[in-house]
Amino acid sequence: MDLPVKQLRSKAEQDLLDVFSAVNEALPGAENKTVAKIRSDALADYASVGLPHRRVEAWKYTDLRSQMPEAFPLVQASGRAISDAEIETALSPRIAGIDAYRLVVAEGEFRPELSDVTALKEKGAELHSLAETLEHLPEELKPLLAESGYQRSGFEVAPTATKQIPDPIIALNKALMTGGVILRLKQGAALDKPVHLINLDGEGEPSASVTRAIVVLEKGTSLDLIESYASLGGRGLQRNAMTQIVLGESAAIEHSKLQLEDAEAMHLANLIVTMGAEARYNGFQYSLGARLSRNDVRVLFEGEGGTMSFNGAALLKDSQHCDTTMVVEHMVPHCTSRELYKAVLDGDSRGVFQAKVIVAPDAQKTDGKQMGQALLLSQGAEFDTKPELEIFADDVVCGHGATSGQIDEDLLFYLEARGIPEPTARALLIQAFVGEALEQIEDEPVREALTAATADWLGVAFD
Amino acid sequence: MLEIKNLHARIDDREILKGLDLKVPAGEVHAIMGPNGSGKSTLAYVLAGKEEYEVTEGSITWNGQNLLEMGPDERAAAGVFLAFQYPIEIPGVATMTFLRTAVNSVRKARGQEEYSTPEFMRVVREHAKELKIDPEMLKRPLNMGFSGGEKKRNEILQMSLLEPSLCVLDETDSGLDIDALRIVADGVNRLRSPDRSMIVITHYQRLLNYIVPDRVHVLSQGQVARSGDADLALELEKTGYAEFRGEAA
Numbered sequence: 194m195d196l197p198v199k200q201l202r203s204k205a206e207q208d209l210l211d212v213f214s215a216v217n218e219a220l221p222g223a224e225n226k227t228v229a230k231i232r233s234d235a236l237a238d239y240a241s242v243g244l245p246h247r248r249v250e251a252w253k254y255t256d257l258r259s260q261m262p263e264a265f266p267l268v269q270a271s272g273r274a275i276s277d278a279e280i281e282t283a284l285s286p287r288i289a290g291i292d293a294y295r296l297v298v299a300e301g302e303f304r305p306e307l308s309d310v311t312a313l314k315e316k317g318a319e320l321h322s323l324a325e326t327l328e329h330l331p332e333e334l335k336p337l338l339a340e341s342g343y344q345r346s347g348f349e350v351a352p353t354a355t356k357q358i359p360d361p362i363i364a365l366n367k368a369l370m371t372g373g374v375i376l377r378l379k380q381g382a383a384l385d386k387p388v389h390l391i392n393l394d395g396e397g398e399p400s401a402s403v404t405r406a407i408v409v410l411e412k413g414t415s416l417d418l419i420e421s422y423a424s425l426g427g428r429g430l431q432r433n434a435m436t437q438i439v440l441g442e443s444a445a446i447e448h449s450k451l452q453l454e455d456a457e458a459m460h461l462a463n464l465i466v467t468m469g470a471e472a473r474y475n476g477f478q479y480s481l482g483a484r485l486s487r488n489d490v491r492v493l494f495e496g497e498g499g500t501m502s503f504n505g506a507a508l509l510k511d512s513q514h515c516d517t518t519m520v521v522e523h524m525v526p527h528c529t530s531r532e533l534y535k536a537v538l539d540g541d542s543r544g545v546f547q548a549k550v551i552v553a554p555d556a557q558k559t560d561g562k563q564m565g566q567a568l569l570l571s572q573g574a575e576f577d578t579k580p581e582l583e584i585f586a587d588d589v590v591c592g593h594g595a596t597s598g599q600i601d602e603d604l605l606f607y608l609e610a611r612g613i614p615e616p617t618a619r620a621l622l623i624q625a626f627v628g629e630a631l632e633q634i635e636d637e638p639v640r641e642a643l644t645a646a647t648a649d650w651l652g653v654a655f656d
Numbered sequence: 657m658l659e660i661k662n663l664h665a666r667i668d669d670r671e672i673l674k675g676l677d678l679k680v681p682a683g684e685v686h687a688i689m690g691p692n693g694s695g696k697s698t699l700a701y702v703l704a705g706k707e708e709y710e711v712t713e714g715s716i717t718w719n720g721q722n723l724l725e726m727g728p729d730e731r732a733a734a735g736v737f738l739a740f741q742y743p744i745e746i747p748g749v750a751t752m753t754f755l756r757t758a759v760n761s762v763r764k765a766r767g768q769e770e771y772s773t774p775e776f777m778r779v780v781r782e783h784a785k786e787l788k789i790d791p792e793m794l795k796r797p798l799n800m801g802f803s804g805g806e807k808k809r810n811e812i813l814q815m816s817l818l819e820p821s822l823c824v825l826d827e828t829d830s831g832l833d834i835d836a837l838r839i840v841a842d843g844v845n846r847l848r849s850p851d852r853s854m855i856v857i858t859h860y861q862r863l864l865n866y867i868v869p870d871r872v873h874v875l876s877q878g879q880v881a882r883s884g885d886a887d888l889a890l891e892l893e894k895t896g897y898a899e900f901r902g903e904a905a
């Protein structure tokens with residue numbers, strides 16, 4: 194029985210509409226008709242669905258509507274100088290110390306004076322501030338900016354899916370984005386170091402930060418990209434960050450995303466990766482901070498022969514909640530996707546890993562596998578995982594698995610019997626559990642920094 | 657000196673050790689033999705402090721210390737070492753990290769200076785060489801993909817690195833080829849000393865040709881059913897355990 198539902202907005206839902214009315218005319222690109230239209234359409238999309246809640250299948254385990262009592266106003270950029278020491282504090286010295294070209298986005302704005310703009314340009318990278326680009330939007334960027342995150346395939350067999358429901362988080366990003374970067378490597382460009390995109394927010398009064406990063410790798414180029422998200426203060430941060438990665442033919446990216454925000458932050462992130470022929474994506478997401486975090490990851494295989502490996506680890510305690518939800522769409526034949534996600538859950542924390550693999554009717558020879566594993570360190574911790582396979586082709590190899598358990602007492606005893614005190618023995622085993630995912634990181638300094646960050650979280654050091 | 661008195665231990669409500677008495681003076685090697693399921697490994701685990709085994713009665717003292725009041729790591733620091741019958745594979749834990757953490761934990765607990773990494777590497781290499789362990793193997797996660805014999809040798813490597821004073825070897829000989837048996841036995845014999853006691857659990861007299869025991873005990877039905885000198889092992893080799901099984905009936 195379909196009854197018309199009366200729109201009853203929660204306070205946060207109404208707040209978000211009010212935020213838009215308040216800032217709309219001052220947002221970058223307000224003068225640009227195309228941009229203004231993208232924003233107003235997006236707001237309408239958002240208004241039509243509201244915030245996601247547990248009756249929305251993809252948000253089954255993360256009831257954002259009930260977990261977000263209010264929406265904070267958009268951050269007012271002060272443009273103040275941010276010292277290296279502050280960045281080091283926010284990220285940890287190890288992560289801040291990774292040798293890379295820095296791009297800093299703070300208070301919702303790209304900060305060229307804190308970034309290695311000249312060095313990057315000298316190496317042939319094209320770099321733009323998102324806010325400036327919005328003022329005179331080039332035609333070819335329009336589809337990227339207007340991206341709605343809709344499922345691309347599978348409708349032939351499941352016609353109901355054609356009725357796309359807007360993703361309200363992406364819609365809000367489109368409506369409210371204030372800044373970010375657009376990085377493009379043209380054919381032939383090559384960087385000798387990783388690019389570290391540092392996002393810093395949350396200083397002063399509670400505020401929201403809505404940013405976008407777009408990374409385009411043209412044919413044959415490769416990039417090592419680190420994205421880190423951290424807090425400058427702890428008064429309250431609501432983040433909506435969207436990253437789009439477009440990989441041309443044979444392009445390759447090593448992409449690590451580190452979420453290190455303070456314990457009160459709310460982190461809503463979208464990642465959309467489109468894979469050209471023979472493209473290679475090797476990604477890692479490390480979630481350590483935020484009270485509530487949601488990582489939506491969409492990977493679209495658009496050209497044959499692509500390879501994607503997505504790995505992640507969440508280390509959570511207290512009442513932290515981290516949800517990673519993926520949709521991998523194999524639209525063309527001969528592509529490979531791998532997902533391995535590890536959650537270490539202490540206190541009353543909750544980890545969620547949902548991964549859906551869609552194989553379109555002509556995506557033969559698809560090879561897709563996913564695995565979600567949790568280590569529960571306390572009675573109060575909970576792990577929810579939901580693998581989903583929607584396979585419309587017949588010649589494919591797909592599989593999924595999930596495990597959830599406690600530390601193996603026999604392993605623990607073996608270590609203790611060798612003189613290792615219990616807390617250290619536990620830490621070794623937890624480190625080993627997470628290590629399986631960390632090993633997939635090919636960038637050695639990042640792998641080492643995250644291994645050390647894991648040891649820090651565990652409160653031990655194995656040198 | 658190890659002194660076990662009237663030891664009763666159970667697991668999952670099933671009593672396995674039923675009033676076991678055993679004394680192993682300092683410097684002696686005692687062999688424990690006995691039919692499958694008689695409780696030999698259970699005794700080894702109880703000595704090492706495995707939690708699942710509940711001691712309901714009796715006492716265990718090691719050089720006057722009450723072992724039953726100590727956690728497994730404290731027992732290791734106090735000198736207890738169990739070479740497992742089935743060494744466990746631990747994925748993701750690098751063998752070297754494990755060894756260094758173990759050795760330094762024990763040294764710290766004993767008030768000795770911890771090894772630096774290079775120092776430790778040197779010490780491990782020396783010991784590994786004596787046991788003919790390929791150093792490449794130590795680069796793998798703990799026991800992962802090691803053959804049965806390699807795992808046993810790795811146990812003896814750990815034993816020599818941890819410098820225990822009470823060594824309990826649970827069927828360290830099973831799964832070893834003839835050459836490996838000699839290497840392991842030599843390794844054990846090197847550790848024999850006036851202040852070190854050893855319990856060697858085995859099914860085969862052959863091992864006892866290499867590691868000659870001061871005493872041999874037969875465990876049956878969770879008790880020491882018979883004790884004797886090294887010749888008892890030879891006798892058992894001929895007669896088997898029929899006599900002890902008979903007692904059970």
Ligand SMILES: Nc1ncnc2c1ncn2[C@@H]1O[C@H](COP(=O)(O)OP(=O)(O)OP(=O)(O)O)[C@@H](O)[C@H]1O
Nearest residue numbers: 667668670672690691692693694695696697698699
């Ligand atoms: N977790 C357990 N739950 C129930 N029974 C157990 C458990 N562990 C061991 N046992 C039982 O305890 C008894 C003694 O086992 P134990 O391993 O000590 O024997 P053992 O003398 O070492 O034998 P083997 O010569 O085969 O190694 C066996 O009957 C075994 O089935």
Ligand SMILES: [Mg+2]
Nearest residue numbers: 696697698741
């Ligand atoms: Mg046994």
